[in-house]
Amino acid sequence: METVPARDRASALRLKIRQWTPFPSSGDYVVWRGEQALVWLWDAASQQEAMTQAGIRNARILPETVLHPLPATDGPRLIQSLDGVEGQHWQDGQLLASHWWPELPTAATWRHFQRGNGGIVLAEPPAAEPVTLLARPWGRPSRFAGWLGLDARQQQLGLIAAALVWWVLVCWQLAIGWQWRQANEALAAQLEVEQMKVEPVLKLREQALAEREAALTLLQLLQYPRQLELWARLAEKLPRGSPKLIEWRYAVDKLEILVNDPEADPREYVSALQTAPEFSDVSAEAGREPGQFRVRLQLKGREAAVKAKE
Numbered sequence: 001m002e003t004v005p006a007r008d009r010a011s012a013l014r015l016k017i018r019q020w021t022p023f024p025s026s027g028d029y030v031v032w033r034g035e036q037a038l039v040w041l042w043d044a045a046s047q048q049e050a051m052t053q054a055g056i057r058n059a060r061i062l063p064e065t066v067l068h069p070l071p072a073t074d075g076p077r078l079i080q081s082l083d084g085v086e087g088q089h090w091q092d093g094q095l096l097a098s099h100w101w102p103e104l105p106t107a108a109t110w111r112h113f114q115r116g117n118g119g120i121v122l123a124e125p126p127a128a129e130p131v132t133l134l135a136r137p138w139g140r141p142s143r144f145a146g147w148l149g150l151d152a153r154q155q156q157l158g159l160i161a162a163a164l165v166w167w168v169l170v171c172w173q174l175a176i177g178w179q180w181r182q183a184n185e186a187l188a189a190q191l192e193v194e195q196m197k198v199e200p201v202l203k204l205r206e207q208a209l210a211e212r213e214a215a216l217t218l219l220q221l222l223q224y225p226r227q228l229e230l231w232a233r234l235a236e237k238l239p240r241g242s243p244k245l246i247e248w249r250y251a252v253d254k255l256e257i258l259v260n261d262p263e264a265d266p267r268e269y270v271s272a273l274q275t276a277p278e279f280s281d282v283s284a285e286a287g288r289e290p291g292q293f294r295v296r297l298q299l300k301g302r303e304a305a306v307k308a309k310e
Contacts, residue, residue: 029066085103237276
């Protein structure tokens with residue numbers, strides 16, 4: 001796949017697999033090592049049938065080759081498999097060829113396998129290495145390896161680098177969050193101190209506002225004539241005769257009296273009281289008893305009363 005651009009290698013290999021496979025439906029295991037890809041194919045239908053018979057729903061399929069230990073040197077080797085033997089040819093740390101036989105190959109078969117891969121041809125096949133399976137495969141498939149053109153070592157380094165970048169970002173976010181929390185706590189503490197400083201001022205302000213409200217209420221009360229003054233004014237303005245004051249109702253700016261005077265005309269009361277500077281809107285109406293009538297007076301403030309006198 002050296003002539004294929006790195007970004008197109010995975011799709012190009014997928015097309016090749018469709019051409020190579022002898023099965024209607026095949027499973028595959030692909031390991032990218034640099035610009036080369038190691039491909040294992042099997043009959044997917046047979047695999048599914050075997051899993052069904054064994055009562056297995058899901059399984060991970062691994063070629064036995066990727067579980068054999070890697071060779072210490074390049075060249076041909078013969079490995080005892082769980083079933084049969086496997087011949088391999090390695091060069092520059094890459095597996096160039098692999099062939100499986102149900103039993104040890106003959107000398108002629110072994111020489112033919114070596115000639116197909118170049119290099120030194122051994123007359124007789126070597127002794128088969130015993131079965132030793134690794135806990136983890138030395139080659140793992142990667143959906144990105146073919147596109148990036150990375151081998152297993154480079155993939156591992158890339159994952160480590162990505163994990164480090166992720167960890168740096170997490171630490172950076174945590175550091176920002178911690179700084180923000182510290183700043184927020186410092187601001188809250190400063191705000192509490194400032195609030196303690198301004199609290200006496202706020203209390204004084206509230207007290208001043210309450211006293212101002214009380215003073216305004218008192219001024220409002222003082223701007224109207226006192227009841228003793230009103231009594232004197234009524235005595236002055238009431239018609240002469242024998243009127244009898246039965247009821248007196250005072251409410252800051254209003255005064256209501258009930259008078260018993262059978263000989264008087266209520267209009268006389270209205271006319272007489274209307275001339276007083278302390279009163280306005282004087283009205284009179286008959287009471288419940290004969291000879292009684294109720295007089296209602298709207299009181300003027302002191303300033304209005306002074307202007308009325310002038």
